[in-house]
Every structure is written in C-alpha cells, then in structure tokens.
Amino acid sequence: MFSFFLLTGILIISLFFFLLGYNRAKNLINLNQKNLHSLTHYYGIFCSLSALLPTLGVFFIFTICDDLVFAELVKEYIPNEVINSKDYNFTIVLAQINNSVEGLIFGTPPQWITNAAEIWKSWVIKSNILTMIVCAITILTSGFLSYKKIHSEFRSRNAVEKIVMTILAVSSVIAILTTIAIIFSVVFESIRFFALIPYDEFLFGTVWNPQFEGAERAGSGQEGLSQYGAIPLFAGTFLISIIALCVSVPIGLFSAIYLSEYASSKERAFFKPLLEVLAGIPTVVYGFFAALTVAPFLRSSGSMLGLDIASESALAAGLVMGIMIIPFISSLSDDVINAVPQSLRDAGYGLGSTKNETVMKIVLPAALPGVVASIILAVSRAVGETMIVVMAAGLAANLTANPLEAVTTVTSQIVTILVGDQEFESAKTLSAFALALTLIIITLGMNFYALHVVKKYREQYE
C-alpha cells in the first residue's frame, strides 16, 4: 500500500514539473517575442522525465533492497543456540519471522521470533520514511536542475529524444536479461546439484527415486535411499513424444497437403484457423480431457480387449499431446508447401503427371526441409509440454517402452518437485534445476537444428 501511494505521489509531482517546464517555455516566448528551438510541450516533457526517471530508479532500488538488508540485519537477533542447533535453516526462520510480521501466527512462536518481528516492523517504518525522504529529495533536485536548464537557447526536443532513445534501447536489453536470468537461475543450482550427485549417475542412472535427505548425501547410513538416475524420465518423455508424433505427423502432414494443394481458397480460409484453434486451447484443458475422458475410455476399451491399461498411461497423454501439436505441423508445413513456386507444379503437370505425382514427387521433396523443421519444432513443443503429462501421465518413474504403463517425464518431475514447500538445500530440490537445464538444452538444441535444416537444405528459387 505504502509503495502504491509513494508511486502515485511521484507521478503527481512529475506531472507538476511538466506544467512548470511548459509554463517557463511559454513565458520565455512571451518575454523574448521569439519562438524557441523546440515546441513548448517538449520543455514540459523534458522537465517531468528528468524528474521522474531517477526517482523511479531510487524507488525501485530501495523497495527491492530493504527486505534483503533486513534479512541480513535480523540475523543478529537469532539466538546463538538456535543457530548452533543441528536443523537450523535460515530460510525457514526468516519465513517464521515474516509470518509473524504479517500477523500470521501459528501456535505460540518462541519469544525471540516475536521480538525479531517487532524490530522488523520498526525497520519497515523507518525504511518507508527513509525511502520517502530520499525520493522527495531526488525528484525535487533533479526536477529543479532540469527546470533551471530551460532557457532560450536550450534544445529540449533533442534532449527528450535522447532520453526516449535510451529508454527504447534499455528495454530491448530486457530480452537478453531474461535469458541471462534463466541461465543464471538454472545453472547455479545445477552446479550445486552436481556437487552432491555425480553427473554420470544423473545422466546414465536407471533409477529415479528422489527423497528429502538434507544437504548431506553421504553419512547417516542413508546412502542409496534416493537415486537420481534420469534415464527413466528421458525415456518417458521420449515415449510420450513418439506417441504424440504418431498421431500428429500423419494428420498434420495430410492436412497440410490437402489444404495447400487440393482445397479451394474458401475451404482453406475456414479449416486452417479451425485447426489452429487446437493450439490455442490451454494445456490444462487438454490435461483435464486426457485424465478424465481419454484415459478412462482407453482403460475400459483396453479391458474389453483383455489389455491392462494403467489409469495414468503414456498412451492417453501421448494421444492428447498429439492432438495438441497437430496445428504446429499442419500450419507450418502448409506455409512451406505453399512457398514452393507454382512453376515447379506447372512443369510437373506439363509432363503429364497427376496431382498426386506432382505433390509426392515434386512439391514435397522441395518442401522437405521446411516440413522436417516443423516436425522438429513440434517435438520440442511436446518435450517441453507440462500440464498434460502432469495430469495424465502419472509420476511413477518406470523405465519401460510399453505405452500402456504409467511413465513420468522431465517436466512433470520438475513440477512435482518444485510445487509446494521445498528446502533449497536438498538434493531433491536441486535435481529439478538440473532437469530444467537438460530440458533447456534439449529444446534449444532442437530449435537450432530445425533452423539449421531449413538454412542448409533450403532450395533457392529464382
């Protein structure tokens, strides 16, 4: 609430500076009886921007940093015997204190937590006052400094444009920052994971059985209790992707051929968006559909045929995922097939071939790189897909090639491990980050490969 009011205050004051700058420019025009270099409103914008931006920076730094600083400071108020005790965990203690600050008190917390919470509250008030004062000083000084700059020779439009250009350039860096943040968050935790578990066990182990056992893996006679062999997860992911491809590749490809070669333009305009609807349905809906409609259906029809299908089977998840990725194949392939120049088709017809022969022997081979790329992209989509497998494929890490059994995938393990409360120190939590790292590497690798295929084998026409 406090931040909200402060932000509104900052915005109002910068608006006020706009009016100041605007009026000063007007007065200058009246005084000198001569137009200024820039339009009047640029002087206002210059004033308000140069007041607003530094203040916003200060504001964000303060609001982000205060909790971090408090967390450091509060360490002094934790009694030594708690710190020295065996199961001391600072994150949990911090959470307890924070809950106490917010008035969420479960049972009767120890006295020192209540004390720390009281001190924390007083810090919050102090830091709020401090933030307010610093913001006020920044906005007033930078505002008045920019106000003083305005005189008859000042080129405010150029100044404003410089500021705006910088803002644009900075925002384009956000994309890079996001990538760095992703890599940073995944790689660091993965390194910690591989310090606990050797990477060859992770990559080549065949048993996946994570358990919470604290940071220490060795000792306490619990060795071998949890195992981090990711092969079953990769196998499950692979199995489900294969099933999905078996559904989506024939349907997607034949749809694409029909839409681009046989369909009238009206049919095409109707069916192409209709197929794309399949890609727009939220994955959680597919997951629900797979778990509550497809899986029971498969189970009952399987028992009629004498097959024992698990209620959470790879088949159900794979089938539904196949439906989901149909549009990725059909739409992309359709675009690629359409891009094959008409002259090739005409040449085929000129030689007396039927439409089938033209499509199969001339158009498709020419469009093949694009088609392959679309399939690879669809696979990378299937590998990274989460909700369907979480809801329909189960959690049992079976190493099996039987689509009727329950399998688990990389993404569904990530979700099960990281949802809910977790200790950040345990190998189990860290394993999710290692899984995420492999997931990123696999999907990005596939995307690069798809691009490479397109680039390398693309036929250059004209």
Next chain:
Amino acid sequence: MLCMLLKNTENNMNKKIINPEEATNIVKNSIVKRRSKDSRLKLFGRAAIGLAVCFLLFLFYSIFTKGYPGFFQYYVTLDINFDRERIDPKGDLSDNSLFDGDASAIVNESLFSIIEPKGRKEKKLAKKIVSSGKDVRIAKMVKDDPGLFGTVTQVKFALDDDIDSFLRGYIKRETPESERRINDKVIGFIDKLNEEGRISYEFSDYILSGSASGNPEMAGIKGAFIGSLLTLSVCLLIAFPLGVATAVYLEEIAKKNRITEIIEVNINNLAAVPSVVFGIMGLAIFISIFGMPRSIPLVGGMVLALMTLPTIIISSRAAIRAVPPSVRDAAYGIGASKLQVIFHHVIPLAMPGMLTGTIIGMAQALGETAPLLMIGMVAFIVDIPNSVVDPGTVLPVQIFMWADFAERMFIQKTSAAIIVLLGFLIAMNALAVYLRKKLERRW
C-alpha cells in the same frame, strides 16, 4: 533434385526405345491406377482434416456436456424464522455478532420440522444434508436486508455435494448401502424433502460468485477469475510497453550490428523455451533472490510478461515492417525528427498489428498454468485478492487444483470453469481477428 531427374533420364535412355503406340498404351493402361491414387491422396487429406476437426468437436462436446450441469446445482427451500435474538445476539449486525449467533441451528430446526429425524444419530445425519455454508448465507441475507428480522421467509440453501451427486444419479440407489457415500436413512430424508417439493435444481449462485472452497457445493471461480484479471493486467502493463519499445528499437533505430543480432537470436530462443522454465526463473530470481512473496499476482504477471514478450515483439516487428517506407519519407520530407516519425506515424499505423499480437500473447498468458505453479499460485486461498500483492490464484491453476480433488461434483465445477476460461479465450481471439480485419490496411 535436378541430379535425380538427370539420372532418371539417363536410365531411360539406356532402355530400349519404344514406339509411340506402345507408349500410349502403357500410359492408357496405367491412367486408371494413377487417377485412383490421386483421389486416394485427396481422401487421406480430407480424412486427416476431418479427424482433427472431430477431435476438436469431441473435446468441446465432452467439456461442454460435463460442464453445463456445473453451472446448476440442487437447492432445498426451507422456512427460516429470522429471529434477531438468535441470529444477531449483540444486535449490531457486526461480523462478530453474526458469528456468535446461532443461524445454523435455526436452519437445522426448520429442516428437522420437515423430515422429522429421530434420535441424535439421525439428527447428525440430517444436519449434513444442507451445505455447511448455511450460516454464512443467512448472515449475508440479513446484512443486505435487515428488514428480514422478525419475518418467516423461504430461503434456498445448497445441498451437500454427496446429496447433489445422488440427485443427479451419479450415486445410485441400487448400490449396496456399504458402498455408497450416503446411507439409506439420508436417502429417506431426501425422498421426504422431494415429496414436499422442497428440492429444486437451479442456476448455481456459487459457481460465479463463490471462491475456492473445500466443499464442492460452495466452490466458485470468482477468486480465481479476479486473480487472473490482476495477473493479466500486470502482464499487459509490463509486456506491452516493453515489447513495443523493443520492436521499435530493433526495427527503426538500431543499426544492424553484433549486439542487435544477439538480441534477435535471444528473442527467438526465448520463444522456444518451455513455459515451465520461466516459472523456475521466477522462483529462483523473483522469489529467492528479490525476496518477493509467493502466490501473488504481481510475480505471476511478471513471469507471464517475460514469457509473452517474444510473441509481442515478433508480431510488433512484423507490423512495423509492414508500414511502407514512403510514409516515413513523407514525414522526413516535411521536417519531422526520427522520433517524431516513429511516434507520430509508424506506431499509429502499426498499432492494429501490435494490438493483435498483444491480444494473442495475452490469450496465451491467460491459459498458462505451469509457470504459475512454480511460483506458488497453487496455494489454497479462500479470500478474493484485492490487489496485486494479495495472495491469489488464477483460472487455469484453479482448474488444475479442482481436477485433482476426489469429489464427483468437482468434475462438473472444473468443466464449468473450463467453459468460462474457453469463453474468454475465444472472445480474445475473436477480438484479435476482428481488429486484424477491421483496422489492418493494405498498402
């Protein structure tokens, strides 16, 4: 390609040359086969599209038939004696006073007067027929209209979810008593209520205005809906300006050099990163390092904004590229500066395309679940969030949570929530299509 053709001709040349008559015959004989092959391919294509459309229709059909009953539920009408002494002992209509009051006992008495249970055991069973939200309902009614005090009014109460499932026929009378969730005595009570005409099947007033609840008969999507709204507004406020600014910078301002190339590759890579990874990033950066609280729409919106950013950037760039250079030249020609050209001419002309991309990105964000699970928006939260820093959940996550619950009635409620979600997605996409059709200009 060409090589293959050449090879083929070479092979053919090696064969002995056949006379034209023979050739015509060969072609004539094969033509039926070739034509049938042709129509087979066409048939396959039709079948493939038909199959895909069938899947789509079946999906919608299955969700709709399951979800339509979820908007309705069974109610029982009881005569409630609004005795102020008992409902509002302190007489000031405060929450405290209403909480101290004895509204549920009044409801139970009214119920007992109809079904006449004998003994404590039967009474205990009978009490469970009406949903446990009955006192809240009465409290709300007297707050809205204190004039009810002192009157005897007919009030509708939701029935417990097991009774509801029984009335819908999911729990069968024929099943042996020990395998049913409700026993014969309760069924007798329900029959009695039915004979009196007390039970009605009506549009549920919980599904749209209720919040998350462990009792399926009282569960509703309002909390999740508002959470979705808050999350999406944060997402929009961050992603739209950032996306447009990046697109403008890359298309109009930046020179083609190493750095812009890196940015472009980056954006394409981000579009390919699985959504769950964005959730992990949110967990590690926003929650662990910046110390932001879990389950709040602010963090959810930030994560979704980063996720939808590539979509918005890519479509905005396409829209900017579609603005013809002549427009820019004309603006330069009358003395506009670079930024004036961009902000006064290029952006307004590219706006429809940018908006279309943004709406599609927002639709993506609205349906996204996995990253929000990672940042803890899966917590069970009863209160409806008032601001972006109150803990809350969103529609898709609510659907995911409900799908996990065992009670039969949650299946209908989940499907009903899905219908609402799909309704919004269809509306957003239709808006995008409309904008594209209406505002897009061909140059």
